[in-house]
Amino acid sequence: MLGDWPYERVQIQISLSNRSKEAIPWAFVTRQPIPQIHFQINPLANSAKLSKDWTLYHELSHLLIPYKAPEDIWFSEGLASYYQNILQYFSEKITEREAWQKMYEGFQRGRALNKQPHASLEEIAKNMWRNKHYYRVYWSGAWYFLAVDVELRKANPDRGLHQILQAFNQCCASDNTLMSAKELIKHFDRLSNSHHFSEMANTVKASNTVPDAKPLFNVLGIELDHNNVRLAKNSVIRSKIMHPTEIGPITPSSCPATTGDLDD
Numbered sequence: 680m681l682g683d684w685p686y687e688r689v690q691i692q693i694s695l696s697n698r699s700k701e702a703i704p705w706a707f708v709t710r711q712p713i714p715q716i717h718f719q720i721n722p723l724a725n726s727a728k729l730s731k732d733w734t735l736y737h738e739l740s741h742l743l744i745p746y747k748a749p750e751d752i753w754f755s756e757g758l759a760s761y762y763q764n765i766l767q768y769f770s771e772k773i774t775e776r777e778a779w780q781k782m783y784e785g786f787q788r789g790r791a792l793n794k795q796p797h798a799s800l801e802e803i804a805k806n807m808w809r810n811k812h813y814y815r816v817y818w819s820g821a822w823y824f825l826a827v828d829v830e831l832r833k834a835n836p837d838r839g840l841h842q843i844l845q846a847f848n849q850c851c852a853s854d855n856t857l858m859s860a861k862e863l864i865k866h867f868d869r870l871s872n873s874h875h876f877s878e879m880a881n882t883v884k885a886s887n888t889v890p891d892a893k894p895l896f897n898v899l900g901i902e903l904d905h906n907n908v909r910l911a912k913n914s915v916i917r918s919k920i921m922h923p924t925e926i927g928p929i930t931p932s933s934c935p936a937t938t939g940d941l942d943d
Contacts, residue, residue, distance in 0.1 A: 686742060689713075693720055695719070702720070702724035702732040703721070705718075706737075730772060731772060740759040744844070744858075745856060746860070747858055752807055753819055753820040753883070753884075754820060755820075756820050757816075757821045757822075758820065759817075765920070765921065779896075779910070785817070786889055789815045789888075789889035790818075793888050796887050799887060819886060822890050822895075823879055823880065826883075826895060828841075830875045832915075833898075843871050847863075847870055851866050864876045865877070899916060901914075
């Protein structure tokens with residue numbers, strides 16, 4: 680899926696719920712003592728609807744990092760929102776164009792359903808559950824990971840977010856150690872030998888809407904025709920995001936400092 684899976688065991692809990700017409704009305708992750716994904720499944724949903732649903736991929740993506748909730752929830756939800764459609768493409772459930780279309784539509788929903796345009800992302804994320812600012816928080820975070828992925832691959836198309844996560848889960852992740860977004864960002868900056876993660880985090884946390892994804896889409900050779908995504912040009916960066924190269928095993932000596940060694 681995405682390099683080294685950070686857990687030896689993940690439990691799946693399933694219950695039935697018809698409170699919504701969606702195939703999977705609700706799902707969530709718990710991390711300790713054993714990582715679990717809890718799904719509520721609509722008993723009326725057929726296999727085709729279940730197969731096309733994005734929720735499984737979203738929840739699995741949460742487990743790519745040992746996130747310590749609820750700090751900076753935009754970070755965790757952003758990673759899951761960024762990867763949910765990419766992983767559907769990896770699994771051959773949707774086409775590449777559909778994956779980018781769904782991502783674009785997510786960005787647009789986040790911009791349209793902005794209930795507090797005067798407030799920064801950092802401010803509204805603190806009270807996301809109470810004020811129901813889900814779309815702006817989730818898709819601002821997704822924009823962040825797309826932006827970082829693009830910036831990394833401008834320098835080296837084979838060294839993007841996929842490879843940083845793989846390296847992190849080889850050398851720095853632990854089944855028992857959860858980390859804050861601040862700690863994860865420091866690890867990712869060191870693994871990428873850059874400041875892209877921290878600098879982009881400062882940008883997105885100060886934003887008062889989901890940032891415009893069109894400049895990123897231009898880099899990726901993606902054009903918009905009346906809100907319809909068109910893969911207009913071949914793009915090395917887009918190709919590497921959708922067809923990532925795996926990295927080989929890394930040695931402990933090549934790992935950055937552990938959490939206890941990180942500076943404030």
